[in-house]
Amino acid sequence: MPSGTSNEQSGNVSGSSVQAGVIHGGVYFGGAHVERPPIPRQLPAPSPNFINRTNELSALDGHLAERGNLVAVLFGPGGVGKSALARQWAHGRLDRFVDGQLYADLRGFSDTEPLDPGVVLSAFLRALGVAPDRIPPHLAEQVTLYRTVTANSSLLVILDDAYSAAQVRTLLPASTSAAVVVTSRRRLTGLLPDGACLVEVGPLPAPEAVELLGRAVGRERILREAAPAEELAGICGGLPIALVVAAARLASRPKLTVRRMVDDLADEAQRLTRLSVVEGLSIRTTFQFSYQALTAEASVLYRRLALHPGAEFGMDLISVVAGAGGVDGARVGTVVGELLDANLVEEVTEDRFRYHDLLRLYAREMSEQDDPPDDRLAAVRLMLEFYLAAARRADRVVTPYRRRLPYVYQQALDGPPEFSDRAAALGWLDRERSNLLEAGRVAFDLGLHELTWQLSDVAWPLLLYFKGYQERLEIDERGVRAAQAWGNMWAEAVMLKRLGRACSRVGAHEAAERHGRAAVDRYRQVGDIQGVIDAEEGLATLYADTGREDQAAEAYARVLAGRRTLPNARSVGLSCLNLGMLRTRTGRPADALPLLVEAGQIFAELSEVDPYNAARVLIGLADAYLGTGDLAAAEESAIEAVRRMAELGTDSERAEAVFLLGRIARRRGDDEAARQHYREAAAIFAALAAPRLPDVLRRLDELDGGVAERQHVPAGAPEVQGSGGPPAVEQSSHHSEQPDRQSAGSGQPAEATRLVAAYPDGDIPRPGPDDGEGQPGIRHQQALADRGRLAVVDDGHDDVGQPG
Incomplete structure (x- = not known):
């Protein structure tokens, strides 16, 4: 390069550059002209069916x-x-x-x-x-x-x-x-x-699901059939693809009513097929892709768990089912994690799981397709026996005094939970309540009569603590039918006795007496003396409930005499308590005291086994002492009863004891203390919607100048009639001149609704004084107030066993 000539480039160059001396003419660069590419706009259009989120x-x-x-x-x-x-x-x-x-x-x-x-x-x-x-x-x-x-x-x-x-x-x-x-x-x-x-991203809530139907079909059409539309949204489980398919069927058939479509989809066996008929949209295909991606272990577990009798299930049951399918215990969590990760099951709470309804139906279809019938039946029976075994363990912790028939298991079980104390056992029973009920239904439908009876029998502590008399009627009726089909007369006697008492609780006194007498007859035929006595005590309670006090007293006395011949101190104590409370109720408190003192001595030695009845004796003693005028002894017993019932969480009985303290204070002339006790008792009874509330309000009315009802009756409670007049005599805290009444509880279950309809004046029969074996409606997560179960003391002489 000649001296003084330079060929340099500084700065940034975009594209091609030319470095040369003098250029004559134009410069040509080979290749096509390049333009800046368009900004990518690849996003598909939004869905016309999008709702909320x-x-x-x-x-x-x-x-x-x-x-x-x-x-x-x-x-x-x-x-x-x-x-x-x-x-x-x-x-x-x-x-x-x-x-x-x-x-x-x-x-x-x-x-x-x-x-x-x-x-x-x-x-x-x-x-x-x-x-x-x-x-x-x-x-x-x-x-x-x-x-x-x-x-x-x-x-x-x-x-x-x-x-x-x-x-x-x-x-x-x-x-x-x-x-x-x-x-x-x-x-x-x-x-x-x-x-x-x-x-x-979960299923749509019900309002949004109905809105999606309206958007696709037409709001006016959906509004005309609002109730069926809500049912349809529920059947689809809020799953948009199911809702869109259903809406497409409706849109293609303008004359088809929503009610007719709901009826068509009611058949679970055909539901997926009828929700998979729109071109390009198939629920079954949608689920199939997720299912086919599972490992062999996970696919088997997915199919097996779909056969579960209830909606939810726990990790303890999953472990048993997975183990039966060959999954090593250390791998169960991994396999469950695979199902969760695939969103084929959902975790409701920690270690509690459920299927979306449509995913459960698909899993059952796959089970019918891939699993032999014997394997399916074995899987169902395994789950039923799991609940039997676990409930049996809970039963032994909650009601250790019960005599029991040995249960028979077809399969060995390692997984049912152990319970460290009563609270843990009750917590499990409460959590699995619906599964235990459904297990009995499934067992009966499968013709497993012995297992059905066992599931009915083992439900006893659940029924005692959490009430629910419609459930109890169903369980006991099914137990009777199962025992008859099984051919076991002793098992039939047990369920007849229980069914009679359940009928008495809901006011079906004729049926109660019929079942009670049948139970006595069956026990006699099999030679079970204690069973005969237990069933006769149930009849005595029925007499007391229906105002036949003299007949009840004779029957209670006969039962007590019979129990004194048997080696069962607890049963003697209960009979003493029942007869003593009846004597107080009928104006004989002095005659009641020896029986109640004896009951107290017996239950003092059994307070670890049966703390509820040990505390209940104190209420009976306080009532009797008040009747005899021994106010100091009455107050001492009532205070201790309040303390113990509070520890047990038995709101109804705690309120009875507090009410007694109010009556004691009133007898002493301490109106202010009486007012405080009455108000406390009224607040508890009001929360339970208990029939004792009018009695308490009447006494408050005497002290507060007629404003008690307005201050203490909860919103929506039935009107209290006749609360203004003074009492003719001082009545027992447990029994007035009329038979005491059973609470319909709070909330709106069918049992409460039916009772209110059957007894418009509120005079719903309440258990009499034999309710000793039963446990109270405890305040387990506010079970009484929140669930609307009958907030009363239950009976309980179900400590039965095989004769001989």
């Missing part, structure tokens, strides 16, 4: 605002509307992502293999302006180039139907201002180290 949309916005960028996984079962949610959120935020949107259907759960990330990367790179011949052949190099191209981009990426975290991870842009929304039937927790947030 306010919480999920807010969650996505919150994560984006907090971090400035976003990696979000929308997970949930197939057909729940994850894709529609992702598109809806994205379309509402397009202005934020000025460099465009990328979209890919990863085909994670479809009839083809999941899409290879390299295929998606190539498509994304081309959309971002990279020439096809510039895209490297190897995946690692593609990822590097993709990150380079997206490094400073304000880009929105939607990855639909992802199969795994690995499939997604290669498609994450490098930009700190980008957003990635992934939808999957799995949780994809493997993306958490990449900064992902997980947003669960």
Whole structure:
């Protein structure tokens, strides 16, 4: 190069440059003219069926605002509307992502293999302006180039139907201002180290599900049949794909009523078929893709658990079922995790699970298709026997004094829970209440009569503590039928006795007496003397309930004499307590005291085994002492009864003891103390909607100048009649001149509604003084007030055993 000539280039050059001396003429660069590629706009249109999802949309916005960028996984079962949610959120935020949107259907759960990330990367790179011949052949190099191209981009990426975290991870842009929304039937927790947030997408709530139907079919049509529309939404379980299919059927048949469609879908065996008839939309196919992705262990467990008799099940039952299917105990959690990750089951609370109704139906279809009938029956029986074994353990903790028939198991069980104390056992019984009831129904329907009877028998402590007399009637009636079909007369006697007492509690006195006498007859035929005495005491209670006090007193005395000949001190104590309380009720408190003192001595030695009746004796003593005028002894017994009943959580009996303290204070002339006790008792009885409330309000009315009712009757409580007049005589705290009445409880269960209808004046018969074996309606998570069960003391001479 000649001296003084330089060929330098400084600064940045975009495109080609020419470095030369003097140029004559034009300069030509080979190749086509290159323009800036269009901004990618790949996002599909929003779904016309999108409804609500306010919480999920807010969650996505919150994560984006907090971090400035976003990696979000929308997970949930197939057909729940994850894709529609992702598109809806994205379309509402397009202005934020000025460099465009990328979209890919990863085909994670479809009839083809999941899409290879390299295929998606190539498509994304081309959309971002990279020439096809510039895209490297190897995946690692593609990822590097993709990150380079997206490094400073304000880009929105939607990855639909992802199969795994690995499939997604290669498609994450490098930009700190980008957003990635992934939808999957799995949780994809493997993306958490990449900064992902997980947003669960569940079925639509009922109002939104009905709104979706109205949007697709026409609001007027849905409004005309509002109740059937709500039923249809419930049958579809709030699952958008099911709702859309149902709506499509309605739309295609303008004359088809919603009620007719609900009736068509009532048959569970045909439900999935009838929700899989619209072209391009099939619930069965949607579920199939998730099911086929399961491991062999998980698919077996998915099918077996669908045969469970109730809606929810616990981890202890899952362990038993999985173990029977060959799953090692150490792997049970992993297999359950696979079902959870696939959203084929859902976790309701810690270690409590359930199916979406349609997923349960699909699992049962798969079980019918893949499992031999004998295997299916064995799986069902295994679960029924699990509940029998666990309830038996709870029964022995809660009511250790019961005599029992040895139960027979077809399969060896290792998994049923152990209970450390009464509270743990009661907690399990309360939690599994509906499963125990359904287990009895299933066993009876399968013709397993011995097992049905056993499930009825073992439910005794559940019925004692948590009441529910309609359930009790069902269980005891089924127990009678099962015993008859089984051909076991002693088992029939047990259930007849229990059924008679249950009928008495709901005022069906003729049926109660018929069943009670039949129980006495069956016990005599099998030679069970104690059973005869127990059944006769049930009849004595019936006499007391129906105002036949003289007949009741004779029967109680006869029962007590018979029990003194048997080696069972507790039964003697109960008979003393029952007869003593009856004597106090009928104006003979002095004659009652020796019996009540004897009962107190017996239960003082049994307070660990039967703390409830030990405390109940104190109420009986306080009442009798008050009747004899020994106010100091009455107060001492009542105070101790309040303390013990409070420890046991027995609200109804605690209120009785507090009411007694008020009566004692009134007898002493301490009106202010009486007022305080009455108000406390009234508040408890009002919370329980107890029939004792009018008695307390009447006494408060005497002290408060007629305003007691207005101050203490809860909203919606029945009107109290005749509370203004003074009492003719001082009545027992447990019994007035009329037989005491049983509470219908709070809430609105059918049993309470029926009782109110049957006794419009509120004179619902209440158990008499024999209710000693029974446990109270305890305040277990406010079971009485919240569930509307009959808040009364129950009977309990169910400590029966095999004769001889």
